[in-house]
Amino acid sequence: MDIHTRQRNSFDARDGSSCTDWREHANCKGDTSLFFAKKAERPQARARREAKAQRLCDACTVRTACREFARDHREYGFWAGESEEDRHLLGFTVSAPIGIRARRHQDAS
Numbered sequence: 001m002d003i004h005t006r007q008r009n010s011f012d013a014r015d016g017s018s019c020t021d022w023r024e025h026a027n028c029k030g031d032t033s034l035f036f037a038k039k040a041e042r043p044q045a046r047a048r049r050e051a052k053a054q055r056l057c058d059a060c061t062v063r064t065a066c067r068e069f070a071r072d073h074r075e076y077g078f079w080a081g082e083s084e085e086d087r088h089l090l091g092f093t094v095s096a097p098i099g100i101r102a103r104r105h106q107d108a109s
């Protein structure tokens, strides 16, 4: 089970909604490996991975719903062309922004 499906199931179970039907039409359905960082991913690898993910998001018909979901639920990962850092800068900070702090440290050095 991929992380989008796991998060969807926990979200649906929590509030009983079916507002995640948009995921059935997602370009990334069934393969979300491009959308979440692997452990200890280097900045260059992250940039390459996110560039590939961006191309899928650019052509995705459910991008608006995906973006709103990620912002509303303070998600990790790359959703609808936005990283968690992008969402943080827009005021949608994840609950525990470890990656953002780590990247700031790397950028400063």
Ligand code: SF4
Binding pocket: 023, 026, 027, 028, 029, 035, 056, 057, 058, 060, 061, 062, 063, 066, 067, 078, 079, 080, 081
């Ligand atoms: S916009 Fe991107 S992350 Fe969102 S469902 Fe589409 S392909 Fe997946």
